[in-house]
Amino acid sequence: MTSDLARYSTPIPFRPDGRATLIGSLPVANHRQGLELVRRHIPDIPLWPQLPGNPKEGMLVQFCEGFVGLHEGERTYFDTSGDFDDRLLPFFEDFLAVSEDPAALMNSRFAISRERAAGLYLLKEMSAELAPVALKGQVTGPFTLLTGLQDQDQRLSYYNPTLREMVVQGVAMKCAWQARFLRETGLPVLIFIDEPALAGLGSSSFISIASSDIAQDIDQAVQAIHGAGALAGVHVCANTEWEMLLTGNLDIISFDAYEFFDRFVTCRDLIHTFLDRGGIIAWGLVPTGKSELVEAESTDSLVARWEAQAAQLVSARWTLPALLGQTMITPSCGTGSLPLDLAEKVLRMTGEVAATLRSRYLSV
Secondary structure: OOOHHHOOOOOOOOOOOOOEOOOOEOOOOOHHHHHHHHHHHOOOOOEOOEOOOOHHHOOOOOOOOOOOOEEOOOOOEEOOOOOHHHHHHHHHHHHHHHHHOHHHHHHOOOOOOOOOOHHHHHHHHHHHHHOOOOEEEEEEOHHHHHHHOEEOOOOEHHHOHHHHHHHHHHHHHHHHHHHHHHHOOOOOEEEEEEOHHHHHOOOHHHOOOOHHHHHHHHHHHHHHHHHOOOEEEEEEOOOOOHHHHHOOOOOEEEEOHHHHHHHHHHHHHHHHHHHHOOOEEEEEEEOOOOHHHHHHOOHHHHHHHHHHHHHOOOOOOOOHHHHHHOEEEEEOOOOOOOOHHHHHHHHHHHHHHHHHHHHHHOOO
């Protein structure tokens, strides 16, 4: 079902030109400390920081506010017993209401509260003093939620059609709400759909799940983002079925270029087609997975890595400057699991790599 919120409207024009942004989490004590780090190292496209140590901001619960049946405790799951169906009816009625009247979205059950995302509110409040060229937000994707959360009987939520419909529609509206919330600043907005579970495609765990079904669910969120006038990206921090993402309606594909570029580049022709239609690659060049890798790398080594990788995508049309024009430089994933000093090194290198490449290949 395509709602008024999901009808495509051309987003605010945006060209990244090799600028830097970040992925999600930071190992900081509070959101203001996180934004100060972002301001220092990634001023052009700041994101709102997520704090993994805050139980309200866990990846599997942060965006489920307003959903029906979520039980948070020692085990977090959807409880579909009892009067679940009766309680679910108002959810779908609310979805239909905001679909028909987008102005009602901002005060609906699909709002993201300050309790769940204080960093989001702080980013908006600080946007004027940050003076960015765009703002980045993020939402946990439907596939990751549906395969990360079970029901009360320990069955994956994905295999319950009612839960799947609720989560897919709910995530789409969370995306639209966040895009509209950040667009009130007047800046271009990028919303990344974080889908780490897509790394499991092809495994025995998900053997019965069709890629076309996953693509359809993600596309509902993408359409909602577009309908709110923002750009839509998907972030995957490992290997996945890149063809599925490259041939969809995404504006941005964010991937771990440090560990998985060799897998990504096997889709060279599709990558060129994606770029030809204006797609942006968020090049996850700076490692975050292991402390020893962060310690071993430098700005110079990562600049050389980008040049070597990008050379494999060079064609008559796609020179290094042209590629950089449709590139963002990012860490490979969030830094929430790193010690603070190494997380700050990741941010510093990310900003420095972007600045070095921009000065070397673009007239900036």
